[in-house]
Amino acid sequence: xxxxxxxxxxxxxxxxxxxxxxxxxxxxxxxxxxxxxxxxxxxxxxxxxxxxxxxxxxxxxxxxxxxxxxxxxxxxxxxxxxxxxxxxxxxxxxxxxxxxxxxxxxxxxxxxxxxxxxxx
Numbered sequence: 032x033x034x035x036x037x038x039x040x041x042x043x044x045x046x047x048x049x050x051x052x053x054x055x056x057x058x059x060x061x062x063x064x065x066x067x068x069x070x071x072x073x074x075x076x077x078x079x080x081x082x083x084x085x086x087x088x089x090x091x092x093x094x095x096x097x098x099x100x101x102x103x104x105x106x107x108x109x110x111x112x113x114x115x116x117x118x119x120x121x122x123x124x125x126x127x128x129x130x131x132x133x134x135x136x137x138x139x140x141x142x143x144x145x146x147x148x149x150x151x
Contacts, residue, residue, distance in 0.1 A: 035092045043101045045080060047073055051114065062099050063087050 045060045050069065058068040058080035066087040068080025091098050115123075127137035 035089065038088045038092065038098050039085060041101050043084060045077075047076060060084060060087075062101055 043060045043062050045058050047056055047058050049055075050057045055069060055071045056073050056076035058070075058076045060066045060080070063084060066080075066083055068076050068078070068083045070076035070079050088098060090096075123137060124134050127134045130137060132140075
């Protein structure tokens with residue numbers, strides 16, 4: 032059985048993005064669902080996220096909730112959540128309407144085209 036220290040000593044990858052709603056920054060751990068940190072600066076957000084990660088791991092361990100290994104929770108379920116400017120969203124929707132497809136189908140086509148692949 033793995034110890035709490037085993038998980039606490041792992042370096043879990045994280046992402047940093049601007050908080051477009053409230054300002055500042057948001058740090059998220061893709062492997063640790065709902066584990067986030069926030070701050071007015073990137074440094075503050077990372078510090079907050081590291082504390083949140085420690086608490087998330089402790090609580091999960093104590094409650095017997097399975098803890099994924101870093102990078103071990105890759106899921107390819109075909110779903111991506113993406114924030115874009117409202118003006119770009121409008122352009123995508125309008126272009127999709129002209130083509131007679133949904134915005135999701137249109138974006139899938141554009142991404143596939145950009146990657147040099149044909150849609151499957």
